[in-house]
Structures are given as C-alpha cells and as structure tokens.
Amino acid sequence: MMRPVQQSVFLVTPPFTQLNTPYPATAYLKGFLNTKDIESHQADLGILVINELFSAKGLESLFTEIEAGGYVLDGNIARIMTLKEDYLHTIDPVIAFLQDRNPTLSYAICTGNYLPEAGRFEQVADLEWAFGTLGIRDKARHLATLYLEDISDLIIATVDPLFGFSRYAERLASSARSFDDLYNALKAPPTFTDRILLRILEEQLALYKPTLMGLSAPFPGNLYSGLRCGQYIKQHHPEIKICLGGGYANTELRSLSDARVFEFLDYVTLDDGEATVLHLIEMLEGKRDIHFLKRTFALDEEGVVQYYNGTIAGDYKQADVGTPDYGDLPLDRYLSVIEVANPMHRLWSDGRWNKLTLAHGCYWGKCTFCDISLDYIKNYEATTAVVLVDRMEQLISETGQHGFHFVDEAAPPALMREVALEILRRKLTITWWTNIRFEKSFTPDLCRLLAASGCIAVSGGLEVASDRLLQLIKKGVTVAQVAKVADSFTEAGIMVHAYLMYGFPTQTEQETIDSLEVVRQLFELNVVQSGFWHQFAMTAHSPVGMNPELFKVKNVLEGVGAFANNDLPHIDETGADHSRYAGGLKKALYNYMHGICFDFPLQDWFDFRVKRPTIAPDYIERSLAEAPEPPLRPSTKIVWTGKPPQLEVNHQKHKGKIVTRAQLVFQQKRSALELNVTPAEGKLIQELLERCHVSNQAMTVGALQDHFMQNHHTDIMPLLEGPTIKDLKEMGLYIL
Incomplete structure (x- = not known):
C-alpha cells in the first residue's frame, strides 16, 4: 500500500485585491500551519501580475498586441496609443515612485510636464484643497494613480474588458445565481492579463512544488482569476489538489450544487480556514475520512456535489491560530496609491499595513442588514491584549512595518482599551486604525487613550442617520449618540469615517432628506471628516433577507441558485424610490468632505423636487451640548x-x-x-x-x-x- 504523501501547501490570493498591502487571509493560514509544522508557502498573484504588466516590458507587449489586434480606438484610447513612447519611458520610474523607491520623482510629476495625460486627468482641477502647497509627494501619488488608471482604461477598451485593479471580472461573480457566465468566460481563450497570470503561476509552482493549492477569494473580483488558475492546474498539474475559500465562498457559495465548478476545483471550504484546511490536509494524508471533513464541498463518486461537515471538532481558539506570517510576499513591490482625495480611502490604498483582528466575529451581532447568521460574524471570541501585542511586535520584526489595520467587524471597546494600555506599557511606536460601532463606551478619555497609543482613524456605521431606522436596524445607537462619540474621537485627533446607507426598507423620502441634513451638520461642525453613501442591499444571511416580510419588503427571487446565493433583489412598496437619490446624496457628501457648500439648500443637490428637512438646523450642535458626562463608578x-x-x-x-x-x-x-x-x-x-x-x-x-x-x-x-x-x-x- 502506498504511503500518503506529506502535503506541501501553496496559499494564493488571485488577482486583484489591494495594490498597497497584502490581503491577510493567506498570511493568517500560513501562520496557523506554522503551529502545526506543516510546510506552506504563499503568493499574492495580483501584485506580481501588476508589477509585470505595469513595466516597460509589459507595456511593450500590451501595445504590440493592441496594434496587431485591429481594434477600433476612440479619441481617448487613440491618444494613449499615440503617446505610447511617453508611457514606455515613464512607467518604470512611476512604479518605483509608488513603491517608495524613487521619492524625488514627485517633483517632476507635479510639474505637469512629465506624465502623459489622458481621460482620467480631466477630473483634475485645483488640488490645493486636498494637498496644500507642500504636499508634493501626495499630490504626485494621486497624479501617478490617474496615470495608471488611464492605462487601465486602455486595457479594458482593447485586450481585456474584464480588467480592473481591485475588481477583476467582478461582474461575472456578483450575484451570480447561475454559473453560466463564469463558465463561458473560462471556456474562452485566456485574456492578455490571464496569460501573464498563468505564466507567473507556473513560475511559482516550479518554485514551491505544492501538493495542495489553496485559493483565497475574498471578493467577487478574485473569483474568475482564481478559477482560471484552477483550470490551468487541472490541465497541466493534475496531481495538485485545489481548494477555494475566503469571503466570497463564505457568503455566496453556501448552497453550491453546480458540479461544473469542480472542473476548476476539487474542494470549496467555508468559514474559518484553519480547521477546514487542516482537516483537508489530514484527509489527503490518509488520516481522516472524507465524511469527517469540516464545512467542505466536493464531488462524490457519482459526480454529485456533496457538503461534508461530519466532524465534531470545533474551530480553533484565537489564541491558538498563531501569528500571521507574511513570508514569501514581496512587501517592497506593493504600490501606495491615492485614488480619490478622501482621507479614509487614502488609508485603504496608501501605505503598507499589517492586518490583524482584535476578535473573531462581532460582539454586537444584531444589525438586521448584516450577515449575522454566518459563523465569522455570529461566533464572537476575543483575544487577550498581551497576545495581540505580542503578535504585533512579531509582525513588526518580520515586516519592518509599524502600521496596523485591525480588520474587525466592529472592534470591541474594552479590548481596544487594554491593547492601548499594553502598547503604552511596552513603549511601542505604532500607528493603527480600525472599524468600530459608535457606542457610548467610547468616552472622551478612552478616545484620548486610543490616540496616545497610536490610533489615527476609525470608521463606523451611521447608516441611515435616522433614529427610527436605526432602531429598525437594531444598531443599538441613536444619532445623538453617534455624534457625541464621533466628536470625542475628533477632539482626540482621530479621524472619523462614517458609513452611510440609503434605501433601508420603509425609508421614506422625508427620512432620506433628513438623513442628509444630519450628515451636513456633522461635517459642518467637523464631527465627521470622511464618509461614503451606499444603497441598502438585502442579503440572504441577514435578518432582512431571511424574514423580508417583517421589514415590509418582498424578495422577488424564487428558489435557490445552483451557484452563488447572497444578494436578493427586493421590492419596497412602502419606501421611497431610493435609486433617484443616489447622485444627489453623493454629490452633497463630496462637497461636504471638502468643507464647502454647507449653506446650499438641500434641494440644490437634486434635479427633482425634494422635501424640506424637518431636522432643526442646530440639532447636532444641541446634541453635543446636552450629552451627559460619563458617570464615575467604583469599577471605573x-x-x-x-x-x-x-x-x-x-x-x-x-x-x-x-x-x-x-x-x-x-x-x-x-x-x-x-x-x-x-x-x-x-x-x-x-x-x-x-x-x-x-x-x-x-x-x-x-x-x-x-x-x-x-x-x-x-x-x-x-x-x-x-x-x-x-x-x-x-x-x-x-x-x-
């Protein structure tokens, strides 16, 4: 009897996620596998593809393919092709600049005479408001980002319509109840970008010689390229087993039944990857029966999709999963970009951040629009401050980076306090930011302490900015409370970003306009510095999606798709026509973030008649003045x-x-x-x-x-x- 081969695991993030810092999923899993003495390696194929494509050699190939392709080029794309020599001359220095290897190039970029400019630069007006007179490097980073986006427009218009820096072929995977569109795209010849990807994948396989490849698809924009990688391995390296996990699988593929998916994969794993991947490794090594895998889809002997969850073992405690390991990743090749002049978006896209979680799941876990029925949200478990700061010090030693992004659903205030105290006790110099719930535990003193420990920004959900709807959402906060907490962070010198929602079930036109008035006041008083509006989406694993009738909306879909199931189109017969308000809300917010137009009537933002706000013009100011001081208790x-x-x-x-x-x-x-x-x-x-x-x-x-x-x-x-x-x-x- 042949002895099972000890597994060598290759963990891959397919194109594309962020340009500035590694997505942490593979680093988390590699750190866990280290604790089990299992050999593993990892690659961010996205950043490797970007570095090859956006180079003089890569652009030379791109221009050659376009010239041979007989494409009909419009004015803007034709202009880029005409300026190809300028792009070939400038691309390598610009990439080096965005990698912080050529900082003095910022002066040349800001002269306006260095970069070739196409359609994206039409949005550039006076950038003094965003970068001042001395923000040369930031202004240059923004201009260099527009330059890359011009090249991206060229790629999309010609050799690869699926291309996108962080959303590659996203439309094929978003709300894809049927696998047909993805399947047909994967059966078509590889695109220009695909060919670069597969060439790099082959180099990585030759380097690491894995027996199991784990594909992480955190977003819809990773799925197509991940499946393209799986397809290549099935054709050229059938001895390598392939599993897919990550955020997309966790939310979209929980009812998977289309067997065609397994032409590209062998397994789909759900929820926390530590236990599922370990059990899969044990099965491949002959130590576990397939029926005792954990939360895993695979084909049975008849070619039918089966869901295996026969194990009685639980998920691993946070103290036992190890420290994320960023080994193998080319940390010096990531690009710090500034896509839009929004202070919080700048944090997401600029700088290299070590990503950690303070706790597994959400300590609140009640919001009715959120997927609170899923394991990664509902099963809350905190880590101790000592363990967390130990891991931070280990990551600093490994990566040389002192910046941390805590990627929690909502960071728990008590644990944030203890982590801040531990950072101060150890006299560490750290910069960090995270996502929070605007709850009353964030007192002015706690916010000052967080700032003292290195906290520079928080983001949190104000959502609909209406007390009635916040109660319906079960957010557990009021508008006045959000204002007070946000003000406490701002007074401590911590930037505040508000997630804003419109279109929640039963939201009326009046509530939409009143929400905008609340937002106007928050920005005018500098209580909030950054924000983003998004329209409510009903998801299958949220309380609204599971019980739409309780929220007076109707799910228009019938049955369950054979592939993805998450976003649910719905009818809100009692609320406003929410899509009408999208443009006006976003236009108003754009100006408020720049500190202007606070005196404009709200009507000016819309091209149709809207109601007058019923919110008093000094509502937020009074809410702040009337907020009670935190009580002094024996436990304080x-x-x-x-x-x-x-x-x-x-x-x-x-x-x-x-x-x-x-x-x-x-x-x-x-x-x-x-x-x-x-x-x-x-x-x-x-x-x-x-x-x-x-x-x-x-x-x-x-x-x-x-x-x-x-x-x-x-x-x-x-x-x-x-x-x-x-x-x-x-x-x-x-x-x-």
Missing part, C-alpha cells in the same frame, strides 16, 4: 501616562504671616506645566498618579478609594470629581 479605571510631577513648596512672608504655597510641576514634551495646590493636596496627587501609572495594573476608583481611606483616612472622591481633574487630564490622566 484610572490611568496615568505622564512623568511623576515634582512638588515644589514655598514659604513666603505676607503681611507679617508665613504663607505656604505649593505647585506640582509636570514636565511635558513641549513645555512644563504647573498646577497650584496645597502641600497636602500635592502629596495626595503624587501618590495617586504613582499608583495609577500605566506601567502598573490599572487601578479602579473603588480600589483607590479603599487604599486612601485605609492608609490616609482620606476621601479622594472630591479630587476625582473636582475641577483639578480637568487639568490632570490635560497632562496625561485618563478616567476609563
């Missing part, structure tokens, strides 16, 4: 992050009497600050700050009160609730 934690203050006591003679004066002197980074106190009060504050220092275990109000009453017979509540506490907060005290 107090943390001091500053240096020990020096107590200076002076005895002066005044009108024949000796007057004792005291000052606490706080040495800050930029200056020394003084606080007038009595000698007794000064000593009390010194001891309080020493006990609450961030290097110690965080002290609660109750524990501090007990200590000072037992040892000094002193009640500290007058101090903690008095005016002095405001001065201490400015010097590094946090009441959490």
Whole structure:
C-alpha cells in the first residue's frame, strides 16, 4: 500500500485585491500551519501580475498586441496609443515612485510636464484643497494613480474588458445565481492579463512544488482569476489538489450544487480556514475520512456535489491560530496609491499595513442588514491584549512595518482599551486604525487613550442617520449618540469615517432628506471628516433577507441558485424610490468632505423636487451640548501616562504671616506645566498618579478609594470629581 504523501501547501490570493498591502487571509493560514509544522508557502498573484504588466516590458507587449489586434480606438484610447513612447519611458520610474523607491520623482510629476495625460486627468482641477502647497509627494501619488488608471482604461477598451485593479471580472461573480457566465468566460481563450497570470503561476509552482493549492477569494473580483488558475492546474498539474475559500465562498457559495465548478476545483471550504484546511490536509494524508471533513464541498463518486461537515471538532481558539506570517510576499513591490482625495480611502490604498483582528466575529451581532447568521460574524471570541501585542511586535520584526489595520467587524471597546494600555506599557511606536460601532463606551478619555497609543482613524456605521431606522436596524445607537462619540474621537485627533446607507426598507423620502441634513451638520461642525453613501442591499444571511416580510419588503427571487446565493433583489412598496437619490446624496457628501457648500439648500443637490428637512438646523450642535458626562463608578479605571510631577513648596512672608504655597510641576514634551495646590493636596496627587501609572495594573476608583481611606483616612472622591481633574487630564490622566 502506498504511503500518503506529506502535503506541501501553496496559499494564493488571485488577482486583484489591494495594490498597497497584502490581503491577510493567506498570511493568517500560513501562520496557523506554522503551529502545526506543516510546510506552506504563499503568493499574492495580483501584485506580481501588476508589477509585470505595469513595466516597460509589459507595456511593450500590451501595445504590440493592441496594434496587431485591429481594434477600433476612440479619441481617448487613440491618444494613449499615440503617446505610447511617453508611457514606455515613464512607467518604470512611476512604479518605483509608488513603491517608495524613487521619492524625488514627485517633483517632476507635479510639474505637469512629465506624465502623459489622458481621460482620467480631466477630473483634475485645483488640488490645493486636498494637498496644500507642500504636499508634493501626495499630490504626485494621486497624479501617478490617474496615470495608471488611464492605462487601465486602455486595457479594458482593447485586450481585456474584464480588467480592473481591485475588481477583476467582478461582474461575472456578483450575484451570480447561475454559473453560466463564469463558465463561458473560462471556456474562452485566456485574456492578455490571464496569460501573464498563468505564466507567473507556473513560475511559482516550479518554485514551491505544492501538493495542495489553496485559493483565497475574498471578493467577487478574485473569483474568475482564481478559477482560471484552477483550470490551468487541472490541465497541466493534475496531481495538485485545489481548494477555494475566503469571503466570497463564505457568503455566496453556501448552497453550491453546480458540479461544473469542480472542473476548476476539487474542494470549496467555508468559514474559518484553519480547521477546514487542516482537516483537508489530514484527509489527503490518509488520516481522516472524507465524511469527517469540516464545512467542505466536493464531488462524490457519482459526480454529485456533496457538503461534508461530519466532524465534531470545533474551530480553533484565537489564541491558538498563531501569528500571521507574511513570508514569501514581496512587501517592497506593493504600490501606495491615492485614488480619490478622501482621507479614509487614502488609508485603504496608501501605505503598507499589517492586518490583524482584535476578535473573531462581532460582539454586537444584531444589525438586521448584516450577515449575522454566518459563523465569522455570529461566533464572537476575543483575544487577550498581551497576545495581540505580542503578535504585533512579531509582525513588526518580520515586516519592518509599524502600521496596523485591525480588520474587525466592529472592534470591541474594552479590548481596544487594554491593547492601548499594553502598547503604552511596552513603549511601542505604532500607528493603527480600525472599524468600530459608535457606542457610548467610547468616552472622551478612552478616545484620548486610543490616540496616545497610536490610533489615527476609525470608521463606523451611521447608516441611515435616522433614529427610527436605526432602531429598525437594531444598531443599538441613536444619532445623538453617534455624534457625541464621533466628536470625542475628533477632539482626540482621530479621524472619523462614517458609513452611510440609503434605501433601508420603509425609508421614506422625508427620512432620506433628513438623513442628509444630519450628515451636513456633522461635517459642518467637523464631527465627521470622511464618509461614503451606499444603497441598502438585502442579503440572504441577514435578518432582512431571511424574514423580508417583517421589514415590509418582498424578495422577488424564487428558489435557490445552483451557484452563488447572497444578494436578493427586493421590492419596497412602502419606501421611497431610493435609486433617484443616489447622485444627489453623493454629490452633497463630496462637497461636504471638502468643507464647502454647507449653506446650499438641500434641494440644490437634486434635479427633482425634494422635501424640506424637518431636522432643526442646530440639532447636532444641541446634541453635543446636552450629552451627559460619563458617570464615575467604583469599577471605573484610572490611568496615568505622564512623568511623576515634582512638588515644589514655598514659604513666603505676607503681611507679617508665613504663607505656604505649593505647585506640582509636570514636565511635558513641549513645555512644563504647573498646577497650584496645597502641600497636602500635592502629596495626595503624587501618590495617586504613582499608583495609577500605566506601567502598573490599572487601578479602579473603588480600589483607590479603599487604599486612601485605609492608609490616609482620606476621601479622594472630591479630587476625582473636582475641577483639578480637568487639568490632570490635560497632562496625561485618563478616567476609563
């Protein structure tokens, strides 16, 4: 009997995701497989294809193929072809610039005489508002991004209509109840981009010689190219087994029944990849029966799609999955681009971020538009702050990058607090950002602490900006609460991005306009700095999708598709004609983000009559003014992050009497600050700050009160609730 071959795993992200940083799925899995001593390698085929295509050699091939193809070229595309020598001359230096290897090129780019310009540059007007007079490198990065998009337009118009930087052939996979369109596209000859992809894939296979290839398809824009890779391996390397997982499979393919999919794959795995991939490896090594795989689709002996979930083993705890491993990935070849002058979109596309999750799943898990029935959202499990910061330090050592993007569904405030404290205890210099829920736990002091630890931005769902609809969504927040929390982040120096939704079931025209008025006020008061509108989509795994009648909408689809099942077209008979409002909402938001047009009537953004807002023009301002201060409870934690203050006591003679004066002197980074106190009060504050220092275990109000009453017979509540506490907060005290 032949001995099963020990598996060598090749984890692949097919084109395309982000240009600036690796998508983390394969790094997560590689980190986990390291803990099991299973050999694995990984590749981001997207960035490898981009680097080959967008090079002098790649463009030379592109222009040659276009010239031989007999394409009918319109004015803009014809212009690019006419300027091909300029593109060939500039492409390698521009790519090097976007990879931070040629920073001085920014001056040449900004002159306006270096880059060839086609249709994308028509949107460029005065960029001073976005980049100022000294933001040369950022302005150049934006212009260089437009330059790449011009070339992308050329590719789409000629050799590859499916091309897109982060959405390759996305339309074929989006809401694809039938596999027909994808199947037909895959049966057609490989496109120009496909040929580059498959050539690079062959090089990678020769390098790593895997026995199992895991394809990660986080988005619809990865599926076509992933299946094209699978098709190639089936034809040229049939000994290699292929599995597909990732976000697309998790949301879209849970009812898969079309056997044709397995002409390109051997397995489709759902939910967390750690257990499913490990079980698959064990099966291939003869250690597990196929019927005891975990959440896996495969063909049976009769060629029928079967779903195997016979194992009783659970998913792995977050503490046991290991640290993401970015080995094998060419971190110096990613491109930092600036597609649009939106501050939050800039974070997504510019800079290299180590991606981590604070917790598995969502701690809230109630929003009715969200896929809360799925494992990766409903099964919440947090990691400890110590483990998380250990992993951060390990990633810094491995990648050399100190920036982190926590990609949680919604980062839990209590864990964010503990992570911030651990970062400060270890004196790490880290920059990080994440997605949150605008809940009241984010007090002004917690926001200041997060900023002190390196937090620079948060994004969160304001959604419909209507209290009635927020309640229907079960968001657990009010508009006033969102405003207060967002203001606390902004005051702490943390940028706030709001996800905005229109078209939620039963949303009326009046509520849509009132939502826009709320958004106008939030931007005018600089409570929110960035935002994005999207239209509500009903998904199969959300409460709305599973019970549409409860939300007064009707699902217009019947039955279950043989391929993907997620987005559900629906009829909202009680709400507005939501699509009419899309253009006006986005146009208004675009101007508000640039700090202009706040005095325009809302009617000006629409080309049809809209209702007047019923929201008071000072609604947000009043909401902020009326927001209550967080209560001081025995469980409230107090943390001091500053240096020990020096107590200076002076005895002066005044009108024949000796007057004792005291000052606490706080040495800050930029200056020394003084606080007038009595000698007794000064000593009390010194001891309080020493006990609450961030290097110690965080002290609660109750524990501090007990200590000072037992040892000094002193009640500290007058101090903690008095005016002095405001001065201490400015010097590094946090009441959490």
